[in-house]
Amino acid sequence: MIASNTQADADPQVLRLGDIPLQAVESLLARHALQLQVTEAGIPIPGSFWGDPEAGVIGNTVYARADTPVHSLLHEACHLIVLSPERRAQVHTDATDSDIEEDATCYLQIVLADALPGVGRDRLMADMDAWGYSFRLGSTRAWFEGDAEDAQAWLQAKGLPG
Template sequence: MDEGVGVLRLGDIAPGDAAALLARHGLELVAVDDGAPIPGSYWGAPEAGIIGTRVYARADTPVHSLLHEACHLIVLPPERRALVHTDATDSVPEEDATCYLQIVLADDLPGVGRARLMADMDAWGYTFRLGSTRAWFEHDAGDARAWLAERGLPTG
């Protein structure tokens, strides 16, 4: 991950839009002060953090990170969400579903959208066997899409 790349940050969008999106999925966005540690961040600041049903982020947190961590919680049943602190899963199918869902939900954030989110994911260093996020999403993510559909989650 390269913190110097020009990805969209939470401070670049209306935070109320992000909070509303998370709230629709039973999550709370908790704003963290600039420069403060981000609770529940697996990779450390500026990456978003998760604890229970809360997603922690600063203005410099990449939108893709905010969505990724939120989607880790969204794909979990409510009883598992309550137990999450920092690391949501070690399941490859859940991780794939999380990546797919974050792309779908990007369309629900004004000024973001899936094309920009996929470009930001590539710039940040996400890796997929077809070489890009878009190629994976369009040609290799059927298992993730099916996993989400089986659970009644958005597939897009």
């Protein structure tokens, strides 16, 4: 369902971690028992599946740099949020190979974007499209509004926002 941006692609203009209040991100992650570890510019991001500047995950920690896209940070955080504490503790770089967990992660990252000042779901969905996420209905918004019932139901069954 997702095709990530590669270094060979043109770098789209998306919101980056350095564009939003860091404290808001830390607070959002803390509500889900996660930590944010910001690495310095030019230092490889630990636990990044796609490579820099994409966010990384190891255990309860989300790793990012100022140039990490907000959508990537939220996506990786949501991978951890949807997991049980036991599974979360085992995560290093690759959080899941489950289609429903991937769908739920995408759905939840859109919902949680509303909690970040200057982000919101509209901007996040536009950034996801610009970065190269791909959905059956052609856009993130079309998927979110018309084809994500299974992801929403899965999140709700786990007591997560959906």
